Amino acid sequence: MSFWKRFARNRQAVLGMFILALVILMALFAGAFYPDDPFRLAGKPLAPPGTSGFLLGSDSLGRDVASGIAHGAKTSIMIGLVATVAAVFIGVIFGALSGYYGGKIDDALMRVTEMFQTIPSFVFAILLVAIMKPSIESIVIAITVVSWPGVARLVRGEFLALKNREFVQACHTLGMGDIQIMLREILPNCVSPIIVVGSLMVATAILIESGLAFLGLGDPNIMSWGFQIGAGRTMLRSAWWVCTFPGIAILVTVLAINLVGEGLNDALNPRLRERQ
């Protein structure tokens, strides 16, 4: 059965994929629907949804909430993807070297990994952004730094299990070099779990970014969902729409990514496939 057929068997995953596609389209066409800067004062402050030409209302400074959500989608998705790709890259290198060589290299690399893991990840991210000054780069770096250890541990485990398989030993007897064995023989066999973990990491990255922005540690020049919630939180009782709609956007996006991740797991994990 093809990969897509297996993926499509999980209805929830397909739903997640659909929502995610909508969010991505929204991010891509934000500029077309809302050509103006989302920080621009567009009209009356604190207008409820549906009034004064605001689809989802406006905040205390008269900024359009709907425009903010559309432009914020771009920020969230971009940060999620870039931070995840960077974290997977670092994690794979650490995990592969440590699992493949074992011994002292493994000890050294894993102690470093644990050092990162012992600090609560969100607190660590806040610390990093505070030190580096809030900007989009520093946020991506902070998210990468707190999320690569998980990938490293996963990849290390896969490499540990695979390096003693007979097909790897056969490569040794052919005289293949270490780098080639790691990249060509072992890595392709652990792509599936990496994809699954990576997809879930995108969701976590979006959450961390929103959290940072909510605390006022976001990039001040870039609109994001977390920033909107942070800006509206003091008026939650008088102007509920300022916080609520960006909150729903985060909820739906993260949920969609998680559903897709689960679906990928079902479709890519051969053991689960047999169980059905």
Added chain:
Amino acid sequence: MSDTTSQKLLDIQNLSILLPDGADRRYAVEDISIDLSPGETLCIVGESGSGKSLTARAVMGLLPGPKVRVGDGAINFLGEDTTKVTPERLRDIRGNEISMIFQEPMTALNPVMRIGDQIDEIFRFHVSMPAKERAARALQLLTDVNLPDPAGIMRAYPHELSGGQRQRAMIAMALALEPKILIADEPTTALDVTTQAQILKLIKELQQQHHTGVLFITHDFGVVADIADRVAVMQYGKLVEMGTVHEVLNAPQHPYTKGLIAAIPKLKPRAAREQSKESVLSAHGVRKTFGSTGGFSLFGKKDRVVHAVNDVSIEVHRGETLGIVGESGSGKSTMARCLIRLMDIDDGEIYVGDQEISKLDRKHMRPHRRRLQMVFQDPFASLNPRIRVGQIIAQGPILQGVDKEEANKRAKELISIVGLEESAFDRFPHEFSGGQRQRIGIARALALEPDILIADEPVSALDVSIQAQILELLDKIRKQMNLSMVFITHDLRVAAQVCDRVAVMQYGKVVEIGPTAELFGDPQHDYTKALLAAIPGKDWQTEDVA
């Protein structure tokens, strides 16, 4: 009780077991009728996928439902149809009246429960008796299955016992309530031959004492010859032949049975061949120990050191096949991996031709890799599932500097030499069966045109008919390319068929080495004698099958 001999214990009539939709066939088991009398041993024989295990599970109501289920037919156990009884009654029958022993005792026993408690559990679920009496019964059972120090074993956890001891404990549990039927699903397949012989003897003895009906599932005709009264042969879920052990083994009627029996390696050592004196591979005083070396032990715990290979010297001549036989833990696989430099040795010397290789680092070893190649045991683990077959084979020559075009051309040739379609070149390993994969593994090893092929149990994961084909292929190639072979196996029948000389290993040492015919005809060492005596069905094979 009325006349028990005339009454059938188990009478399976026209049983069919359905497979889930989309499986490669509709029925796992189709229209099977089998019966079993008290005190009788019925062996169900067949290759993998023949449905023999599912038949046994159906009797216990242990089919992996809901998709795999009984489609049709009846399983009559003393007049009761176990496919129709209530789940409560079925639970009562299991363990109490029909019990089962499995292939892998390590997974069938609960690893976090003491053996004594596990036996106790059976009594608690099925009969009411005081704790003291239960303990006494459990102790008696462990004594009955000839376990040493039964009181100690009561307190032991499964991992503290050896494979054979675990299987004895399983048998003790199975027989705890004196069931009328014992179902044994490949109970000795995971065990060494000497242990297997003991377990078979034990089952036989206990059966005679308790007049139990035994349904014995196996793929090994040697075991059948030793233990069966009657034999049922299964293929693709159908019963192809049934009869007394004498009828089926010595005068098989169905072509499938005939083929299977013909494929069993004969215990007759191969005829001696002209020997070359040229040494292509030799090892002198090789030692390899395992254990936590380096690293300090914080709590002063003594490191456990295992001498996997202890002062082994062997020599292989050009064109010769040297067999290394032994049971699990004898160090034979470690020796193979040392010879091919997958492991570094602690002490000793290894020569390929007149080049010493054991001290070479990886870079200097690389040019010599070509001369030594290996065929692995597990055809499913030895091929990278993500790489196409053609590349798997061509990889070696390309690494050694052969032009890519040239290597691909050679790979195609090799694919046909090992008897596969040329279209295999662009396919992935998972599209092939176990035997075909082993052929691919052989082609990969041959691609470098080695002088010496080291085969580590190359046929032990294969069905007997496929096994015969692979052995034939190896022999053909050896002749064609004038290869020398080191053939590691635990199966003495296979060793007798393919090896010119045999080295017997025990506890990391070679205890006896000599030409196959001499070693089989006149073994000197006690261990060799014990191994030869334990070969299942060794009396049967002397009567040649017509």
